[in-house]
Amino acid sequence: MEVVITALGPDNVGLADPIIHHVTGRGARIAEIQMYDHDEAHLFAMICRIDIPTAEYEPLVDAMRQIGDHTRLAIRVWSSQRRPGRKPRLAICGTFVEHTPRAMLEAIADGTIDGEAAVLISNRKKLAGLAAEFDVPYRMIGNEQGAADDAKMVQALDDFDVDYVVLARYMRVLPPSTCWQFAGGRIVNLHHGLLPGFPGFRPYHDAYAARMLTFGATCHFIIPELDAGNQTINQRTFSVSPGTPIDDIIARGERENEPECLVEGVRRVIDREVDLHFHRVVARTTKRSD
Template sequence: MQVTITAVGPDNKGLADPIVHYVSGAGANIYEIQMYDRDTEHLFAMLMRIEWPDEMGSVAKLRDHLQQIGNTRNLEVRVWARDEHQRLPRVAICTTYRTEPPLAVLRAIRDGRLKAEAAVMIGNRNACHSVAEQFEVPWLNIADSKGVPDYSKMESLIDEHEIDYVILARYMRVLPADICWKFAGGRIINLHHGLLPPFPGFRPYEDAFQHHMLCYGSTVHFIVPELDAGNQIIHQGSFNVPPGTPLEDIKRQGESDHEPNCLVEGLRRVIDREVELHFHRIVKTNH
């Protein structure tokens, strides 16, 4: 069974050794291993993707062993396997203002186009609360009155609800590096309301309009710490407009129709296991 292991904590020496020795000593095949040291934050982060032998016991037992190692090294260790449970993958939908992307995702789940379960909706604003109520999905606002999120709450909710994939559905905040590493390996999926890589940032419609573009679009990509989205693109879509089209009309078309459809298709590719993230690159799978 393919298993993803992450370990994050204060930087120190010899943090990776006991984890690597345990999984290799148990006969696991290590497909991928990456380690990072953020000097400015004194943060150590490690990602491993392994094939765990069935004869060595359950993923739950592996998780217990590695978390015990983590406790001795002051590391937060997470062990995730898509196939650990015989159920639909559970998703957390993170939102800010726009209701169209989460609404499209929840409709696609309801109609069976996305074979997943919406376990929780998380917001840093209350604009999408009514969408969660409409589909009877638990809703939690994790931010203060200014919209500043408490990421410890987000982390706890992801663990508590046993989330497989975190969906940033026009979530207009940059996730901190430690959150990205704790749920690394292709578990955080972002909808960007512009074409990447030429139009990153928070105002891609405006930036493209200033360049007199006639083609606009959106991008669904995996979140990768410390790297710009490039090889992590899952799906992109575009639409053309006639010369002279006002920016307001372009944004209306993109936000109301194009972005939600792009997000649903990108999620479908991940949930149906057509693509995965290996070594920060999108790969087609054989599932």
């Protein structure tokens, strides 16, 4: 059983030691370990991916809870195999654009994505009706200006026992603290441009200004460290004729290309066709069997 352990908290000496000593004492095989000390923020962060027998999972969860209490670390233990025979639970996050979260909810409903919509999260009120339409719980985590309360987001993810976080045109940057707590390939993002060529908040306009005739979207894993490499899961493009207005290009991208790109990317993750290992996307040799 593959298990991901993440730890986050105030920086101090020897924080990783009790975690590593415990998992190795249980005979676990460590497949990946990364630790970061952010001196300026006095923050310690860690991810450890291990393999253990399935029967060891619940005792490990309990042990990590005790270590977290002792070290003041927020420790999370998670496995995509933790609920045999049950579908993974997805948090779908959006802001204004409805096409992409709607496509996700439709794909879950028709079985294209073999998961469960646990909650719809937004920093705006606009998507409340979409959540009601699909009978999915809704959490609004933004203020009147749309500024997101990141602590509320983390609380919602915990409240709904989420396995994967899907940013379906969620137009806010997640802080490193949130990314670390759900590291290891649990956060999937839809960027409305082709990476690495067109990052930022206006990729359609940037590509249009560069006189591009091909536009696209990128589905990728979110990682805590920016610019750490290529985390692309899926990309999808469409071409336009010279002189096509930018508004028409954006409308087509939002309505057709982006939703299809994200749905296929999330399907690959849920079916365990791809995984994230040391910040790199790798193809798995076996798919999800539970």
